[in-house]
Amino acid sequence: MEHHDNTPQIEVQPADKAKIWGIWKVMLILLAVTAVEFVIAFTMESGAIKTFIFVILTIVKAFYIVGQFMHLSHEKKSLIWAILLPTMFIVFLLFILSYQGSAIFSLLY
Amino acid sequence: MSNTTVLVDGGKMSAWAGGTEPMKASYGKLMMWFFLLSDAFTFSALLIAYGMTRFSYPAYEGAIEDFVFSQAYWPVPEKVFEAVPFLHGVSLPLVFVGIMTFILILSSVTMVLAVEAGHRMDKTAVEKWMLWTILGGLTFLGCQAWEWSHFIHGNGGVGANLSINEYGPPNFAALFFFITGFHGFHVFSGVVLNFIIFYQTTVGKLEKRGHYEMVEKVGLYWHFVDLVWVFVFTFFYLV
Structure with a gap:
């Protein structure tokens, strides 16, 4: 058998524009949710409702980080x-x- | 053609006998997931312990404007964390921690871009994005060092240590050091791991291997660190 070259041919594939945009879109969502949390922190009376909203928004952020960034939604x-x-x-x-x-x-x- | 492919008689082997990967994830990725799950338990335990301790102290009741630090009740976080570097004496509640959140989210994005570049075997792009991720991590650590230093020295009071602090009950500072410290240590380990993978990329080790899965594995860890910060931000700084 013929001896193969140790360095295989690397083929760099072009970037998929739509995919890259999808990544930045997730970031924009995360930033927007954080901004909303910020506004709520200073405009709402503290209490059970405020805490509840924070918990929901945090879960929304966690959903995007785990699902999209960590790719769990696609597993x-x-x-x-x-x-x-x-x-x-x-x-x-x-x-x-x-x-x-x-x-x-x-x-x- | 490819001299790295190992043919396994897939037809006769069951999924768990080595024929195919369980859950369609490689061993390394699966184990990283289970490690992160256990780490999630550790962080949850810390944050829930914070919640329990907070519930066992009286909450501050009254107008935010009239708030003063006292041992009698749990402090309002936006009154504790209101300093920003170079803006001495200006009250900017939660602004600095907001910037830190922004930095960590950005470095998470650059990490996803590194993983994406790895799928395309684009070595230069992997190097570039890994470097940005490392830079983001180091910036975050720098911010945290400043925040700790400010927290410890205080605003003209006794400052803070594990047994006494000027902001509120002793447990407040103790939990601050424990939770943000444990998270900061994770960020530090993440930067070290990212640097190792960045190095292996630059010397061409991963390219020779034929895939950039290591980038994905450290990526999982890095996103987890970001995820934990999202929870710390909410339950320590906002609520």
Whole structure:
């Protein structure tokens, strides 16, 4: 068999303009959401509703970062669930420790 | 034609016996995902601990204008973080942390562009975007160093350390150091990893390998660092 050259021919493919624009579009969405959060931080009375809006907007940002930047939306269904399902333990921890925090508060004050 | 392809008798092998990749992701990428999942637990634990501690202290009630730092209640973050470098004495609440968020999101974008260039085997573009990503990471670390320094020295009060701080209850500063410190350490590790992959790109190691999957793997880690910052920004600075 003929000896092959060790350096394979590299073919640089041209960039797909639409794909690049898609990446920048995600960035614009992330910046826009952050700007909205900023405005809300200074214009709304603090309370449960404000916190709720912040949580929703943060999840929106997380959705774009994990789904588009980390490419999870384009992976196999099984991989998506393997990553998403275990995060319900985080929700569980959030509930029990919020409860715990209020319990400590009512003990001390 | 290609002398790197290894033929496996795919027809007889089951998916989990090495015939095909489980979940259509390479071993390295899959393990990076599971590592990041475990890291997400660690960060969630820290942030939820912050929430719990905050709930166990009284909240400040009253007009924002009349707010003064006190040990009696949890501080309002926008009153603590209102300094910007070179603008001494000007009250610009959350502006600097907003700039830091912007820098980290931008460096995440340059990382996606590096991954995209890697798919096209465009070595020069990978180098360029990796370099921008590293620069973004270093800038973020610099900003954080300034913020820590300002936080520790304080605004004419006792400043802050792990046992006492001028802003509020001791736990406030302790959690600030823990959470932003742990995140900053991740950014630092990310910059180191990015630099290693940048180096391997420039010397042509990845090109010789025939693919730029390593860029994707460190990219996953880098985006995760950005993701964590999004949560830290909301739950530490905004709420």
